[in-house]
Amino acid sequence: MTRSARLATAGLALGSALALAACSAGSTANPSGSAASGATGAAAAGSDAVGIGLVLEPVSLDFTKKDGAAIPQALLGNVYQNLVTLDESGTIVPQLAKSWTVSPDRKTYTFSLVDNATFSNGAKFTAADAVFSINQVKTSWTVGVKKAMDVVASAEAVSPTELKVTLTRPSNSWLYAMTTRVGAMFSTTGVADLATKPIGTGPYTMGTWKRGDSITLNRNDSYWGTKAHFATATLKYFKDATALNNALLTGTIDIIGTVQAPDSLAQFTSNPKYQVIEGTTNGEVVLSFNNSRAPLTDKRVRQAIRQSIDHKTLLDTCWSGKGTLIGSMVPPPTRGTRTSRR
Structure with a gap:
């Protein structure tokens, strides 16, 4: 499992993934407690907008048909929400579900849903939408x-605020999967054009998309939960890491979502105008073999090569030590999920 680092002009804090509702410009101190000075980004200057620098731009906004991390990075938690989500410690916690119970045989999940959530098209979120969303994944x-979602036998709306899912x-993995894009809740009346007009229950709505440049999200003033701090959030896309870093240095953006070149951190860690916020991610970086070609067709050769690699040195060289050697294709958060029922 790798460690990710995010950069922000002093006075900004970013929650998990790119959940923009967690962004705030209410502080003027960096994590070490020393006063911040000369923050250059728009948000640090007290603006009602925030700019976030990213590298991977979506090719579509429909993550039901297009793979990759770019679409959920922009939309999940901001436009779309799930029944459950992960907190910063990796624990599964409620979102559109207030609480849930699991039957003794561990095959039936009963969710109690919030009763005040609405989609950005004005439709009320109910258990029928949850049933629709789960079945859409399967079909x-x-x-x-x-x-x-293959493990799901049925989903039933017991009442507008009670959902029963039988496996x-x-x-051990289904509830965790429900924190990912697979668990996104869609409106039964809002899936006509997912590629360009996503409709969800989140704190932001889709604004404008300038292809090749940026996506702008607008605060959802009808949001059922705590309103987002920023009225607009612009996700600005850059073709290379150097341009991304320079945009933060010149104040064009306020945050770098994930640092692409860990060895570039020094220019920010030594400057009190910036915060470097480190956290974990369940993304893996894999060094793999093409075992369809000789001599790698021989398992003994592959084993010998693997044994000869100094993995710690490789991590230090390629990622400046910003990572954890997991020795597996499965990152720790998915090996055994922690839950918090409320």
């Missing part, structure tokens, strides 16, 4: 992650 999604067998 209409085309991306590989849809298999996470074919006990699963």
